[in-house]
Amino acid sequence: MTKPTTKWWKEATVYQIWPASYKDSNNDGIGDIPGIISTLDYLSDLGIDVIWLSPMYDSPQDDMGYDISNYENVYPKYGTLKDMDELISQCHSRGMKLILDLVINHTSVDHPWFKESRSSKTNPKRDWYIWKPPRYDEHGNRHPPNNWSSYFSGSAWKYDETTDEYYLHLFAESQPDLNWENDDTRRSIHASAVEFWLKRGVDGFRIDTAGMYSKHQHFKDAPITYPESEFQPCKIYHQHGPRIHEFHKKLAELMSPYDVMTVGEVGHSTREESLKYVSEQQKEMNMMFLFDVVEVGSDPADRFRYKGFNLLDFKKAIKSQGEFIEGTDAWSTVFIENHDFPRSITRFGNDSPEYREISGKALALLQCCLTGTEFIFQGQEIGMVNVPRDWKIDDYLDINTLNYYKQFKSKNPNACEDQVNDLMTKINYLARDNARTPVQWDDSPYAGFSQVKPWMRVNDNYPEVNVKSQLKDKNSLLLFWREMLKLRKKYKDIFIYGHFEIVDWENPKVFTFIKTGETQSAYVVINFSTDNAPFTLPNKDNRLLISNKETSSDKLTPYEGRIYIFNN
Structure with a gap:
């Protein structure tokens, strides 16, 4: 077994903050940067090393800040550049780091670059975005340049009367794709979106839609996937494009003078393709997000075409998400929640009052045992669930x-x-909104997120599920997360760096796996059902390290999980 090299970002626990819904400090109903600063001690006590701050840039907020109108300023309702400087400083003073969302596949239509680009075909910035003339049928009717569909429904092309052409938007109409083929565009992105923030002291980036910048330049029709639809998924023509690794190598080169971490949202790729992004020798990104787990049961091209899944599917997804690093110099991520996906207890556990907490502990136990850098989404640590x-x-x-x-x-x-x-x-x-409801800090009106009605409806269960009550309860999910994160670092040779092997593939109720370290290993058993389930231990001297429930039975109760340690 190849021993991975140790890095600070491999051993870090990262906490993602969705600023609009995290903590409102000035009672306007919207979360803000001062609100984040007020909770840094809470996050430090939890065991967080790195905060990943979702887009806080100036924006019209059509897509919650992923439509950026100015990379070098802050959305006013979130705060100011001075507030950002203070957040960076306060994180660093606690030994924590801060990474930002790097959103450079597209901007907002309100970005000055796009305003110039759309003004005329001869404008110097015309080629900073992707413009194409219409297609006309035999009846003279105007159509988009090809049949590509947007990830947000409908055509990926928007007609603009000003110049009688269409611009490409793989997401919302208000999010035109930048043209990475243009050297000037790339240089401006590097200066405005990357170097500006590195110079202010940020510690890295989560790179949004990291596989999409290099489009195939033929822009031909996509194959027919859904015959009933006019527009078709076009990933084959914009994911892992011909120049994508060239672009990422340049980004990495820009960041090389700084000791930063980078994690790219790639989503889907083969093992061979994944290694091109995150193999150390390739010098592109440190690690990547793949969606095998969070999308299990859904059609990757359309989340709402849902077919369901069982525990075997879940096991396969866990394995495939991280197995590309086995025997290589690559690194992976561990996550089961973020801003784009529903809450993990609802998806993979059981959000009924009877099993919400225990299944949340089962998922915490699972996640803290998996190899890779750990990512937690706000509210996950207290068991927030779907709407x-x-x-x-x-x-x-x-x-x-x-x-x-x-x-x-x-x-x-x-x-x-x-x-x-x-x-x-x-x-x-x-729906993505499941992850975006305001964080539940206490049982006061509006869950302690704000003293006024928030921008988004608070989940009704906040009187039972909140930070304040769980800080007081020694058996709470929050304190279990604290304990698991401590154990993850104490036994990092096993849990962070260890070899992962599933040993009960066909068991429909219990997930059993071994994590192998240099001198010790862990035997992990988790019951993912509402039935009592038998399990067997390996024929070795072992000791119980932790369980999410006080029991000594030879059967696992519903959602019970245990970790046993033994010498190799």
Whole structure:
């Protein structure tokens, strides 16, 4: 077994903050940077080493800040550049680091670069974005340049009357894709989005849509995946494109004078392709996010085309997400929640009052045993769950969900009640808004997030699920997370760097695996069912390191998990 090299960012626990929903300090109903600063001691006590701050840049907020109008300023409702400097300073004074979201596949239509680009075909910045002329059919009707679909429904092309051309937007119409083929564009991105913040002291970046910058320049029609749809998934023409590794090597070169961490949101790739991004010798990114686990049961091209999954599917997803690093110099990530996916207890545990806490502990135990850099999403540590099942479409705010619902209604104007209810069930289970409700700090009105009505509805269960009550309860999920993060670092040779092997593939209820370190190993058993489940221990001298429930039975109770340690 190849021993991985040790790095600070491999051993770090990273906590993702979604600023709008984290902590409101000035009672305007929107989270802000001073609110984040006020909780840094809480995060330090939890065991957090790095904060990943989701987009806080100036933005019209069509897509929660992923539509950036100025890389070098802060969205006013979140704070100021001075507040950002203070956040960086306060993190560093506690021995913590701060990384930002690097959103450089697209900007907002309100960015000055795009305003110039759309002004005329002869503007010097015209080629900073991707413009194409219309296609016309035999009847003279105008159509987009090709059949590519947007990730947010409909065509990936938006017609602009000013110059009688279309611009490419793989996401919202308000998010035009930058043209990375243009040298001037790349240099400006490097200066404005990267170097500006490195000079202010940030410690790295989570790189948004990291595989998408290099488009195939033929821009031909995508293959027909969904015959009933006019527009088709086009990932084969924009993911892992011909110059993507050239672009990332240059980004890494820019960052090389700084001791930073980088994690790229790649989502889907083969083992061979993954190693091109995160093998140490390639000198591109430190690690990457793959979506095998968070998308299990869904069609990767359309999250709401959901078919369901079982524990075997979950095991396969856990294995495939990290196995590309085995025997290589690459590194991986460990996560089961973020801002783009529903809450993990609802997805992989059980969010009923009876099992919410114990299944949350089972997932914490699992996650802290897996090899790679650990990522936790805000509220995960207290067991925040999906929104209530009675939410109507008007309760949701995310542009992806709303566009999808509108497209469904447009295509199916006579849809029966059962069809609409089926879609709403899938939205309730899978929508991005599930992760974006305000953090539940206490049981006061609005969950202690704010003293006024927040920008987004608070989850109804905040009186039972909140930070304040769990800090007082020695058996709480929050304190269990604290303990697991301590054990992860104490036994880092096993849990952070160890070899992972599943030993009960076909068991439909229990997930059993071994983590092998240099001198010791861990035997991990977790019951992912509501039944009592038998399990066997290896024929070795072993001791129980931790369990999420006080029991000594030879059967695992519902959602019980245990870790045993033995010498190699």
